[in-house]
Amino acid sequence: MKIALPTRDGCIDDHFGHCDHYTIITLDNDNKIVSKEPMDSPEGCGCKSDIAPILSQMGVKVMLAGNMGQGAVNILQSNNIKVIRGCSGEIDTVAANYLAGKVEDQLIVCDHHDCANH
Structure with missing residues (x-):
């Protein structure tokens, strides 16, 4: 399984659609991390880019994000990617907290672009 994390400076980017890049974590059958690699973020805002089908084709099943709009949530979910919002930090x-069962979706939804709160 693969997990995607919108990343900026080694931390979860506060706003999914404006991240510097994605960190793609690959897990083995025992949910142990076997690789971690960066993937460039496409041009455009998250929900308007083609990132959801690309991530899905790569085998990403979970997106650990800070915040995102409902449009992005819908597109990711329609591509069979589970969205966990409200993540922050390195x-x-x-990733370790998610794998330990300590991370739950906070249902935080940004309802406008250029959100000053992120």
């Missing part, structure tokens, strides 16, 4: 810590 990507390694967020």
Whole structure:
């Protein structure tokens, strides 16, 4: 299984649609991390880019994000990617906490672009 994390400076980017890149974590059958690699973020805002089908084709099943609009949530979910919002901090810590069952979707939805709160 693969997990995607919108990343900026080694941390979860506060706003999915404007991240510097994605960190793609690959897990083995025992949910142990076997690889971690960066993937460039496409041009355009998250929900308007083609990132959801690309991630789905790569085998990504979970997106650990800070915040995102409902449009992005819908597109990711329609591509069979589970969305977990409300994540923050260093990507390694967020991934470890998710794998330990300590991360739940906070249902945080940004309802406008250029959100000053992120």
